[in-house]
Amino acid sequence: MPGTHEGRIAVVTGAGRGIGQGIARLLAARGARVGVLDVDPALARDTAAAIGAAAIGLACDVADPAAVDAACAAVERAFGTVDILVNNAGVSPKHQGRRADIHEMDPAEWRRVMSVNLDGAFHCVRRLAPGMIAAKRGAIVNQSSVAGKTFYGDYPLTGVHYAASKAGLIGFTKHLAGELGPHGITVNAIAPGRIDTPLMRGVASEINESIRRDTPLGRLGTPEDVARAVCFLTSDDAAFVSGQTIDVAGGWMIT
């Protein structure tokens, strides 16, 4: 579907690798110009360079409101008013390939997960919503997780900080959809299942293989699977879709 995003200007956070990179690439392939934000400057730069003139790579820790402000200003200078925001940056700390249970969880780790996964979305929306409101147009997608909706049972994948941050993004999405809808802005979330990225490879390969077997569609997801859903939610095809959380999980852990 080339051209569905012609003239659109997007910011994708955590876009230097994994799912975010897939989203940035597909938005650009469909005609958008894209700000590739990542806490790792080299990943941001290399991803933007691979996309070409439609992308600008910027170092940005989404937990830092001043860094968000500077990066968004740079995107606006390069391309103009941003009308698509994908809050994708997220962390899921592991300890020897498994989650920390709550009694062994360091408060600093809890705070960092909240700061990146939840506060980061707040900082980015707060910075970019005024431009969307003035333009009376915008689409925001928040990267939640199936972990924000259900417990993984025997799979030791994610700590309670991660689950709480991803559940928080679902409430954030619903209320923001109500607040920004009157300004012509849609707000939705995606809840990926198991997607094959560097983050997912932080646990033993047998765990991921077991999830693949438990997934009705018989495979793990790819960044492109999630990117296609983001393209739908930010396209005119989804003009009347708002406040929703869509699982992109191959039927795994249907929530």
Ligand SMILES: NC(=O)c1ccc[n+]([C@@H]2O[C@H](COP(=O)([O-])OP(=O)(O)OC[C@H]3O[C@@H](n4cnc5c(N)ncnc54)[C@H](O)[C@@H]3O)[C@@H](O)[C@H]2O)c1
């Ligand atoms: N991979 C999965 O199975 C899966 C499942 C559900 C949800 N998710 C969510 O999807 C998103 C992307 O995950 P992924 O698998 O591609 O992860 P990843 O670790 O492969 O990539 C995440 C990217 O975000 C960047 N990043 C980390 N902290 C940042 C910060 N403070 N500011 C800006 N950028 C930062 C990293 O440098 C990296 O490039 C995350 O929000 C994750 O929680 C992933």
